[in-house]
Structures are given as structure tokens and as C-alpha cells.
Amino acid sequence: MNLELSKIITLQSDQINSQLNLDSIKVAVVGIGRIGLPTAILFAKSGLTTIGVDINQNLVEKINHSIFPLDDEPGMKEIFNDVIKNKKLIATVDIKHALSQVNVVILSLPTPMTDNNIPDYSSLESVGKQIHDFLCPNSLVIVESTVEPGFIENILIPIIEGQDKKFEAGKSFSIGVCPETANPGEILKDFKTLPRLVGGINNKSSELISLIYSHVFSVDLIQMPNCKTANAVKLTTNVFRDVNIAFVNELALLFEKLGIDIFTVLDAAKRKYNFQVHYPGSGVGGPCLPVNSYQIINSALSNSLPIPKLISVSREINERMPIHTLQLLKDALDSIDKKIIKSTIGILGVSYKPNVKDIQLAPAEKIISELKSLECNIKIFDPYFISTDVFSIRTEQKIEDMISNSDAILILTAHQNFFSINPEIFNKLMKKPIVIDTRGIFDITELNRLKIIYRGIGRPY
Template sequence: MNLNFDNATKIMTKDLEEVRKLLALGKIHVCIVGIGRIGLPTALSFANSNLPTIGVDINANLVNMINSGEFPLKDEPGYDLIFDNVIKNKTFRATTALEEAVSKSDVILLSLPTPIDESNTPNYSALESVSKKLATLISPGSLIIVESTVEPGFIENTLAKILQSENNNLVIGKDFGLGVCPETANPGEILKDFHSLPRLVGALDEKTADIIMEIYKHVFPVELIKMPNCKTANAVKLTTNVFRYINIAFVNELAILCEKIGIDIMKVLEAADLKYNFQIHYPGPGVGGPCLPANSTQILHSGKLFGNNLLRMVSLSQEINDGMSSHVIFLTQDGLKKVGKTLENSQIVILGVSYKPNVKDIQVTPAEPIIKKLQALGAKIKIYDPYFKSVNVFGIKVDDSFINAISGADAVILITAHDEFRDLEPSIFTSKMQTPIVVDTRGIIDTHAAKKAGLIYRGIGRGGN
């Protein structure tokens, strides 16, 4: 399949009216570098707006799957239809060849991962590596947009210097444009978010920001907010996620207090949510995913540039949230103690390994540290997750049946609140398990029903059961 790319339009040499006309005619050619969880839906959105789009990724299997017409994100509702449409209309294809894609594109959009490395430091190597290549590939008149989440100042202080290399003699704002539009989508709900959540735009100069605004206005039916610069836009992205991260830490501490007092935190939160200025957050076994844990580390990294005493609340929140895996182990041990057992040689079933409900994604999942701690204490681990049936996860083959997984088990730990688990009757545990011990880390099991069914029930913050 070949997209019909004409000569580059040199978008940064056009005025806004010319940009609008080119967009309407489908004459702006787009390259999305990084077509993973967020990048692929982004690329499909651009292609669905009738802009010829190439997706670039180093994962050859992913590229081949896409080009053969197989949609890889089965847990992203709505995008399967968009995928079929853009493949049929030949407005989208994928490649592993960055050089080919960039040479045919007016707009290069970067949707690359920015994870945290083993030393707990933001890892921008993917962005930096691609940008070094772009510095030798971009043509005058090109536009580069960064959607990846980075800390404030990274674009101005690092990426701009890489792109404005001595090797190309191109000047930002004169020969090419550089700006940001941080992604804000929630995995599993990306299409909904792309059609409802406002987007922030920042750039190194006013004209670039205005052109990015026009492009995103053409693709996404949402409010666009122009920020003063790139670092402000990136700061907003981190602020919203770290705000949530801190509030989860507070609720996690409150949950442990509720256990000690004998209060059900779910009742507390439900009532508190009736107050107009309360924003509800729920306790859990830890905070997972590629965003919240990484974003807290990114903002701490920024703070440390100005002294170690900045953002102490974020640092404490990390300590609290990371410590919840140990609390889950404590609750499990407490349940086993009631029947005279310990973790050693006990059969423990993990229900759900995805970091969030109803998606197939184990990035920074809180299930991993819990599994590792259980194994270190001699427990035998089984896993059931409807999104990973018969797949090896953390060296364990996931059961293909819920009933098979829990049959004969000593304890079950519910980690992920998949819809399938919300409908479970507590009696199913008492009828199949050797000892019906259930540790509910998500508060989805009714405590009265659990007691009536004869469960030995433990839940984070469920001290009132």
C-alpha cells in the first residue's frame, strides 16, 4: 500500500489561511513517530481527518500487523472502525524507516515513551535519539510537534539544541517550527477523550503555536488552549497527574487509618463526595501505568534542579503509594493467620495484572511488586486476568479459566477491577477455594455479601466489615 504523497508543502512558510486550505484539501502530510498505546490512535485520528499519515515504529511486528490490516489495540473501543476506514482509504500506513517517513512529511509528531529508569530518573533517550536523527533529516519549512510527556524546560533546554544542530544549519522559528501538544488520553477511553478533553498547545514562537492550533483544530473536535510556551504546557500536564497521585496517597493513608478504627472507607468517600468541593479518589494496592508514577518522578527531577527541599509532598506520596504493596501482603497474612496458615507454600491467586481495569496493559502494574514479595515469602502464585489468558506474565502462565485458577486456592488477591470481577458472587469463592480468603484491594466486593457467604474478607480501608 502506498500513500499518495506529493511534494512537501513547507508548512512553516505558509500563512494561516493557506494552512487551512491545505488541511481542507488533505495536502498536509503527517508522520507520527511512535505508534504505541497513544501514538497509534493519534495517527489514526490524523489519517481519519483525510491527512495522509505515516506511522513510524521500531517494532517491526507491530508495523507488519498494521500493514496487513490487523488492528493491535483491541481494548480501545471505536478505533477498530477508524483503523479499517483509513486502511481502506489508504490514508495511513506504517513503516520502520524514519528516513522515508520524514522525507515525505510536512509535520513530524513525536509520541515516544518517557519512562523512569532503574535509578529513578526520567529517561528521555528515545526522544533524544530520534531527535538526533531528525536533525539530519528535516527539511526547511517542516514542523515538529512533541506529544510525549516531558518535564518543563526539556523542550527549550535539551530538545531544541539537539534539533538545531550544527549539522543542519537550520534555525528554529525561521527554518522550521518546534512546539508541543501534550497527550491527555486515558487508555481504554482514548477515542472518548480525544473527542472531549481540551488540548494544550505551546511553541517556541507565536507563528508555530498558531499553525499547531490550526492543525489540531482540523483533527480533534475539542477546545484548544494556547499556552505562553512549551514549558508551561508541559507543566500543566504534570500538574494534573501529580495532583491525582498525591490525592491517592492521602486516601491510601486514610484507608489504613480506617482499618485500625473500624471504619469502611468506601462509606466515608461516598458521603464526602456529596460535598461540592471534594474530588473523590480511591485507595488501592499501588499506582501503576506509564503516567502517574513517571510524572511524579519527572516533576521531582525538575524540583531537584533548584534544591532537594522542593516538592517534599510528592516525594512522600511516592513513599506512601509504593508502600501499599507491603500492606496488601500484611492483609493476606492476616487472613491466612485466621485459619492457621502462613504465606509459605500457600496457593495465592492474583486476580488481574493490568495496571487499570479493562485494558491489556501491565506497564508499571502494582501487581508486579506484590507477586515478587509473595514469591520471596515462599507463596505459590497463580494468575487469572481475562486480558492475558494463557500468556506468560512475570514468568507465570496466566490461567485461561477463573474457576480453574481459584479452585483449591488458599487465598485470592483482587488487584484489578476488571468488569468481569465486579459481577462475581462471593459464594463462588467459598464453593471452590480450599480456604475462602479474599483480599479486595479495590473495594468492589460488598462486605455484607462477603460475610454472608462465609468469606474471610480483607480489604484496603474496609475496617467496618
């Protein structure tokens, strides 16, 4: 490797810009999943030779054979095809080789939870050890993964430095954060429009990250005083949503009993300038919101500080919503003297959010598990999971196959094309149609006109 390239943290701003324009800065993106792969694609599109690293051999082979794995990300496939064709992006499972070829390492690794709701940073810690072993001296490490405040300073840096002090942060390598902020299903749009946070262990690392990201993304870069503040901002924005969804879910449970339609309330409330609308549902899933709330809680616990009560209670509310959904189902079946045990339940949508192929921490999983314990026959239709196994159930090829002969339909995801479903289909294919709509897909008046038995979260019946 060019000696100058191995010393990126020693270069001045004009030298960095020159290296960027000459494609002399080489990048490895470790973790090429939902966010990491689009990140690697955009870095490659900017002209920088980029290596994607992942332990998933099948994913690596797909990428190297020009098979794009994220068809639910509009506009990204065309860019992917171009950078693969021009050999600006390659993928590998060999992190040792990748780190030997680059002087910028971007970590886009998952940070899930354990079964006890403790953040699991094992992937980052494992890669941190490999960085210690194989990183080129004077390289830059950028963490995009969402972590709690203090993780970089207190855990990751000591791992990279190692007990042998092979490296020293700020001297023989530099490190900082630029937390990802993209919304699954809208990643390219968000990459083009959403500001990014930049925080480093010192001014030099922040400057380097800003120069590199300015070359790749035409968005504002918000300078944070350090890594932990940048990570705190990222968590704050997502926990805000989790808490507000819990607030609306709690109102929804009350309004059901009062005969008030939560969606009518929200439609009027959102017209006030300072009200930011959130919607109720069968639970909050995905790799971000639930995890981020527990990261904040864990941050308090690990520092022997009081647990944030509002966040903790919000988690409890949102985690109870799958059980409330099942109670609505049981209530509707009871209204026609039908027992939920051994009934046939059709599920419409299993993704954790609309318009993406992703079931991470989806509320559907808990609901399906409970239905299995009741010996229910479960049928699933989701346009993103056709004729495939989801939660150990083979999904249906057509929506009609899911509806036909079901005792009740549970709507768990608000995919856009569900809004065009003609509710008359339920009368045609079900003996006594029951619809449990947890996402406000259907108009109550229309379902009542069709004499469909209806229950919905936050909706009168």
C-alpha cells in the first residue's frame, strides 16, 4: 500500500481532498446489511474503491454476482449495478484481507438485544478485536452502528488499542462516529436529504470524517463535541418516537372503551402546528426503536443511575399491544360463539413496518407464537414474503388463499397496497367475516355496511 495512504490521520484538509478526488482513499464497510450495503454503494458511487465485509457468505456471493438483495429500497438497485459493473465495490468475508487494503473502516454492524432486553454489542466487540489485529496503522475508524453513549470511549477504543497497547487512539489510529439515520424503505432518499451527526475523539477525527462524508453525501453534517453526544442525539430521536407511540397506544386503549375513534382524533390533532402525529398499532418492532429505548435504560443502569421512568413505562405499554390485539380477536370470536382455540386465523402483513421486507422484532412474531400455543391454524399473506417460511409458517401466494375459510383476519402491517383492498372480499371468502384491524386500514362505516364484525385498536365497535 502507498505509504501516504496508510497515514490518513496525519494528512491536512487539502491533502485529504486531493486523495479523495484521486480515489486514493480506500474504504471498508464492515457489515453490509440493510444500512451497510447502501452505505458501501454510495461510497463506491462517489468514486472511492470500497470493500464490503460480512460474515454472511451467501450475501457476499450475491453481491459479487450482481444480485441486489434489497429490492424494497427504491432507486438503489440501479446504483448497485453500476458500481459492481465498474468494480468500485466488491464484497468479501475475509476481514483480515479487507483491512490490509484500506485506511478508512466504517462499522455498520447490528446492535440487537438479548432475551433480557440488554443491548448486545458482541458483533462490534468481535470486530474491534479484529481491527486490533489487522488495522493498518494511522487509519480512521468510523462507527455508524447505533450504540449507547460511552460505548465508543469505554468499550470499543480499549478493545482496538488492546492490552498490548498496539494502538493508541488519537495517535496511531483515529476513531469517531457518524450514526446512520436512514429509514428502511427510504434509504436512498434519506441519504440525500437527512443531516448527519459527526463526533470524534478529537477535532482531527471529526474533521476527517466530515471531509470524507462531504465527498459522498450532499447533506449537512452537524458537528458534535464528542462521540457520546452524537450517539445520544441518535438515541433521543428514536426514543422520542417510541415514547410517543406508547402515548397514542395508551389513549387508544382508553378511547376504545369511550367509543371514540383514535384516528379521527389524530387527524384533527395533527392540524395543530405543534402536534407531531404518531399512530397506534399492535406493537413497535424493528432493529431501532425498541432497542434504542433499552440502550438508554441500560446506559442508566451501567452507570448506577435511576432508570428513566417514562421510557421504561413506554416500553411496557408498547410490549403489551400484541396481547391487546389477541384480546380484540378473542372478543370478536366470542361475539359469534366461536372459540379462539383451534380456530383458523389469517394474518395480513408480518413486516415490522410498512413497505419493507423485514421481520426483525415484528409484533407479528409474538402474536403468532401465542396463536400457536392456542393450537390455531395460521395463514399468512404478505406481499414481501410470498410462498416462503416466516416464523415457521409457509406463507400464502395470494391474498385470497389467506382469507379463504379463515375464521378471522388480523391486519398487522399497513403495507401501502393493503389500502386498496376491497373489503367485500371478506364476505365472499369467509362464512362469518371478522376483521381485526390494528393499523387503521379500513373505514369503519364501510365494514359496518357490509356487516363485517370489526375490531380495531383505538376504534369504537
